[in-house]
Amino acid sequence: MNIYRHTFAAVCPSDGELIIYRLEIRSLVMIHVEHIKTATALIKKGWHEQIADRLAEILSGDQTIIATHQGIEIETVRLSG
Template sequence: MNTYRHTLAAVCPSDCELIIYRLEVRSPAMIYVEHIKAATAIIKKGWHEQIADRLSEALGGDQTIIATHQGVEIETVRLSG
């Protein structure tokens, strides 16, 4: 099992706050770092759960995304298969 961790930022469409997300992807297959960076770089704006869905489609694997928005910590998990 491989574990990849990356930090990304995106703007919340509701209040225009810049949110910092911590992404963790676990996968038995290798995922190129360049693929992770490319998939996260195109995300500029979105709701936490929608960002999780987009990254799950783009990267596969089991994913956890954590961020704090307006004092509320949100953890979203997307499981493969």
Template sequence: MNTYRHTFSAVCPADGEMIIYRLEIRSPAMIHVEHIRAATALIKKGWHEQIADRLAESLGGDQTIIATHQGVEIETVRLSG
């Protein structure tokens, strides 16, 4: 099992706040770090849950994304297959 962790940011479409996301991917297959960085760099703005869906689709693996927005910590989990 491989574990990949990456931090990235995106703007909340509701209030314009810059949100810092912590992404963790667990996968038995290798995921190139360049693919992780490219997939997250494409995300400039979005809702937390939609960002999680998009990354799960593009990168695969079991993913957890955590961010704090307006004092509320949000954690989403997307499981592969």
């Protein structure tokens, strides 16, 4: 099992707040870190759940994304199977 963790930021389309996201990917296969960095760098704006869906389409593995927005912690899980 490989575990990749990456922090990235995107703007909330509702209120313009810059949100810091913590991404964790668990995968049985290798994922190039460049792919993770590119996939997250392409996300400039979006709602948390939509960002999770987009990354699940692009990257493999089981993914968890955690962020706090307006005092509420949001955690999304996308399973690969």
